[in-house]
Amino acid sequence: MSLVFEHVSLGQRVLFGNGKAADYLAQEVRRLKARRIMLIASDRAQPAAQQITAQIEVLVNYTQVVMHVPFEVAQHARAVAREYDVDVLVCVGGGSATGLAKAIALDTGLPIIAVPTTYSGSEATNMWGLTVDARKTTGVNDAVLPKTVIYDAEFTMELPVELSVASGLNGMAHCIDSLWGPRADPINQALATEGITALAAGLPSIVDDPQDLAGREQLLYGAYLSAVSFASAGSGLHHKICHVLGGTFDLPHAQTHATVLAYVLAFNMDAAPEASERIARALGATDALAGFQRLRKQLDAPVRLADYGFTQDNIAEAVEIILPVVPANNPRPVTRDNLTALLNAALVGDDPIVVRKADTAESHD
Template sequence: MSLAFDHVTLGQRVLFGSGKAAENVAAEAARLGAARVMVIASDRESGIAKAVTAGIEVALVHDDVAMHVPVETAERARAAAKEAGVDLMVCVGGGSTTGLAKAVALTTGLPIVAVPTTYAGSEATNVWGLTAGARKTTGVDDRVLPVTVVYDAALTVTLPVDLSVASGLNGLAHCIDSLWAPRADPINAAMAAEGIRALASGLPAIGAEPSALAGREQALYGAYLSAVAFASAGSGMHHKICHVLGGTFNLPHAQTHATVLPYVLAFNAPAAPEAAARIAAAFGAEDALEGLQALRKKLDAPRALADYGFTEDGIAEAVAVALPAIPESNPRSVTEASLAAILRAALTGADPKTLAYELD
């Protein structure tokens, strides 16, 4: 069978090295000729941010960071950047922090050097997201892609194991969704499979020895691959559902992705046998869902949306908002009833194997 596809690889510099974040950030600021640097980091990450930026002149430290990037939060950051005459942003933190830097770049064109402290992967995509009126809007714009990502596993050691697990499973969701997203192709599929392998190796190592760097390096590497695959393939069914749950119901990003993932996999895998086989092989398992569930059991992963505040009353609204956004290219047709069944199962943490049979 001949190959035919259209693949775009985003241009971005990646500097990877444990214990080298401050050195690499200083080198990038110098390379970019930055004179007025804005550091974006939440209060929780302030100590790490100070250490990471110790080698550069900082014009402004901005710590007004919020989950899902409310428009009002973005506007305040944009105004602060303009007032300070900023010419470079250095964001230190997880997806919310990176998302805020992207929101500023979206309207200003300011370059970003991203220093991730979680496994969110947002730093390697040109996807932005903003929330207004309980609705999360996402888009694609090359202006928001950080020019450089500085990965340093030592910065993730303080991330608790439970949050590391949720964040890493969010990365796994990027990988799995990439295999049937609208622009899926053999190149991003190869990156997604390697991302699954790296995360499935790194996350249990973090659980076994949280202060060791080897597992965290694998998780960061896997998170990067997951994001690159996602940026190329686009947003699939899983992400459309989770963006609604986050933006409309303010559920925590990583935990929501970690919880919903097995249900979308159970739904789509029977209709996408090649993707399912690739996922299974990446897990080293006979079956894609069994491989994911074995990993989730080992990690004591997030289990039910009810644990994060979602209720039965929200299912109808979630279905109404999410259903029109699910790509037509999804391998299996999605109806109101099937989407409601997925959300109901995720709400309670029901066995996804049961879900697969019920929806046949």
Template sequence: MRFAHETLPQRVCFASGEAASTLRAEVERLGARRVMVIAAAAEAELAQQVTADLPVALRWSEVVMHVPVEVAERARAAAAVHEVDCLVSVGGGSTTGLAKAIALTADVPIVAVPTTYAGSEATSVWGLTERARKTTGVDARVLPRSVVYDATLTVSLPVPMSVASGLNALAHCVDAMWGPRVDPIDRALAGEGIHALATGLPAVMADPAGLPGRERTLYGTYLSAVAFSSAGSGLHHKICHVLGGRYDLPHAQTHAVVLPYVLAFNAPCAPEADRRIAAAFGARSAIEGLQRLRHDVDAPKALRDYGLEESDVDDAVQAVLDVVPAGNPRPVTAGSLQHLLRSAWRGTDPSTMTDGKEDRR
């Protein structure tokens, strides 16, 4: 065994019902005096509650999915005018993503307060979209200095969105199993993350207002993000970044739909990952375990349900091919990728995918 693993320098505070007091303590610990609170309009009331005791210099509500460059530039300018010395993000991945875009150029710390299961708060990955192209990168400056996890803040997240967001987190775990920088620690974290999400999401379905399922899912989200940030972006995320940036598809639902097709494509050529994922699900195979979970939580099924046109499939093939990770377990061709995307567009059974043959139906 030989590997190099880098642990991200981040403080994680996990306690249900304590977001406001924990957040105040974390901001004080950083010595911040002029805080910029970033929260979408839909989260404004919640953000007001958890940030009431902070020295807020600016509240920012323009939050847009996939973080368009022009939105980031406006937020950066406002942060500079108000001489902000700390960013507090209250919300999901788009909100955290905007805070990261500001930190990338302003070099100020972020304290993230997640209200979904996006996982962006635990990674050093940033993403910006310009002219229908999403660009991502890794930079230590965008890693939130602290994360305040409070499961009560996710209770208001509707069950369908909770499912999609949780499956997005699970996609981090799966991609981490064969990411370009994967190591044994990443795989261990990802395995535990899959198990936590596979038990947490059905509990959220059964009792949306209950905390045990929400806490379990939030815990799995953190593990998934740490594993993914270390292992690097695999085929699944490359596909979803192209689809999201190019066609403005909803982030979580896109990940939830695409995941089983990438897993069915890669797993036969990644037997160790297949075994680990299957074990985390308590299933005979990785795809069996994932499909069982997707059935139990009524997961999103087809890209055509979320705005992707059939003609977009062929258009996306080359854009994805240009960013396929070199170390993917299985070679990716235009034909195999077209078949994968067409299957995801239709929502066909991923276990029936052929070995890279173009689907001519």
């Protein structure tokens, strides 16, 4: 069968190397001819940020980084950028720092240099998100794609194992969603498969030894691949669910993704056999769900949304918000009943097999 598809690759400079972040950042600031630099890093990320920016002069150090990027925070940060006539944004940290930089760039067009210290992957996408009145709104705009990403695994060494696991599985969720996203094609599917392989190799190694630098390199590499594939393929069912859980119910980003992924995989896999085969091979398994469950157990990964504040009373509201944004090309029809069953299972940590075996002969609401 001949291949017919349209693929768009995003233009971005990627610099990768242990112990090189400060040198790389100074190099990029010179290349962009930037003079008025706004650093975006949370209080927790300040020690790393100070090391990374040691060779440049920072005009504004903005620390008000909040998960899910509340609109009010974005507006304040935008005003600060204008007040100081900033000409480049440098974000250091996880997805929240990158997300805030994107919110500023969306409004101002300022270039971003991103130095991620987690495995969220936001730094390699042109997707932005803002939370307004407990509703997370997302969009795509090339203005928010960082001009340069600097990966230095040394600055992920302080990320606790538990959060590293959740963040790495968040990256894996990008990969798996990319296999059946709205614009899935053979190129982003290949990137996603390699991303799963890298993340599945790196995660167990840092659980065994949190100071395993090679393992953390694999995680950054996998996170980058996951983000590039996701930016191309678009947001699938998993991300539509998690954006609602995070934006409306304020659930923690990485842990929510890590928890829900098994249930979306179980939900879709039999309706997407080619994607399931790719996932299984990347996990070194004969069955995608069995391989993922084995990895999740090995990592002692999150298993229950109830552990993060989600409740039975929240499910009906979540279903009503998610249903209208479910991608039309999702492999398996999504209905109020089967989506409710998925969230019920994820709430209490039921075996995902119950979602896989649920009736698949339903039609869209």
